[in-house]
Amino acid sequence: xxxxxxxxxxxxxxxxxxxxxxxxxxxxxxxxxxxxxxxxxxxxxxxxxxxxxxxxxxxxxxxxxxxxxxxxxxxxxxxxxxxxxxxxxxxxxxxxxxxxx
Amino acid sequence: xxxxxxxxxxxxxxxxxxxxxxxxxxxxxxxxxxxxxxxxxxxxxxxxxxxxxxxxxxxxxxxxxxxxxxxxxxxxxxxxxxxxxxxxxxxxxxxxxxxxxxxxxxxxxxxxxxxxxxxxxxxxxxxxxxxxxxxxxxxxxxxxxxxxxxxxxxxxxxxxxxxxx
Numbered sequence: 001x002x003x004x005x006x007x008x009x010x011x012x013x014x015x016x017x018x019x020x021x022x023x024x025x026x027x028x029x030x031x032x033x034x035x036x037x038x039x040x041x042x043x044x045x046x047x048x049x050x051x052x053x054x055x056x057x058x059x060x061x062x063x064x065x066x067x068x069x070x071x072x073x074x075x076x077x078x079x080x081x082x083x084x085x086x087x088x089x090x091x092x093x094x095x096x097x098x099x100x101x
Numbered sequence: 102x103x104x105x106x107x108x109x110x111x112x113x114x115x116x117x118x119x120x121x122x123x124x125x126x127x128x129x130x131x132x133x134x135x136x137x138x139x140x141x142x143x144x145x146x147x148x149x150x151x152x153x154x155x156x157x158x159x160x161x162x163x164x165x166x167x168x169x170x171x172x173x174x175x176x177x178x179x180x181x182x183x184x185x186x187x188x189x190x191x192x193x194x195x196x197x198x199x200x201x202x203x204x205x206x207x208x209x210x211x212x213x214x215x216x217x218x219x220x221x222x223x224x225x226x227x228x229x230x231x232x233x234x235x236x237x238x239x240x241x242x243x244x245x246x247x248x249x250x251x252x253x254x255x256x257x258x259x260x261x262x263x264x265x266x
Contacts, residue, residue: 053181060207061110062139062183071142072109072185073150080251086204088221093257096224097264099200100103100128101231
């Protein structure tokens with residue numbers, strides 16, 4: 001049995017043009033172009049969602065990386081690109097130094 | 102010599118700053134299997150931090166420490182953490198003398214809420230200098246790398262540089 005199913009969807013002309021353009025640029029058929037765009041879009045969607053969750057302190061960085069399907073190192077890179085920085089304070093830094101002395 | 106348990110985020114930052122191995126000369130360094138898995142996932146992409154951690158584990162300069170899985174899973178679920186971050190917090194709960202090293206917002210938040218001993222990568226670099234494990238130039242270079250990485254707010258790195266006296 002095939003693991004593919006038919007999905008009917010109404011799309012704006014601009015989106016259809018985008019799919020056609022991608023297919024033409026990549027020399028693939030429209031179905032393959034659409035699948036690629038959906039997969040890439042889903043990854044970016046998850047990345048944005050979990051970067052925001054990390055920024056808000058809703059989840060940890062490794063959890064975010066796991067949900068997006070990238071490594072922790074890659075997630076750190078994405079967090080920096082999104083302008084997310086450590087919220088460590090001077091007081092925490094001083095306390096940390098004392099702990100290690 | 103203190104006992105430190107370190108998360109993926111700080112391993113990666115300290116490896117980039119090229120002081121991770123030096124830190125193992127100053128302190129007893131521990132991770133969990135869950136943290137190792139997270140960092141070593143970067144081996145497929147030949148990330149330097151992953152390759153370095155693998156060597157340090159093989160040379161037993163960093164040791165893997167067990168933790169109760171059930172408690173780890175509860176922390177994962179309660180605080181929406183990945184396996185690695187939850188595992189080091191779990192160890193911190195059990196071993197009161199161990200210091201948690203993390204630069205992860207969520208990990209730091211939970212450690213602070215429960216009053217667990219907590220440090221970050223910047224303090225590790227400054228303490229290496231203060232304990233004469235690295236020169237002032239090396240400490241400046243490492244802090245410079247962290248500044249360039251953009252993970253920390255600049256004023257914290259500036260404060261740390263001022264502490265290199």
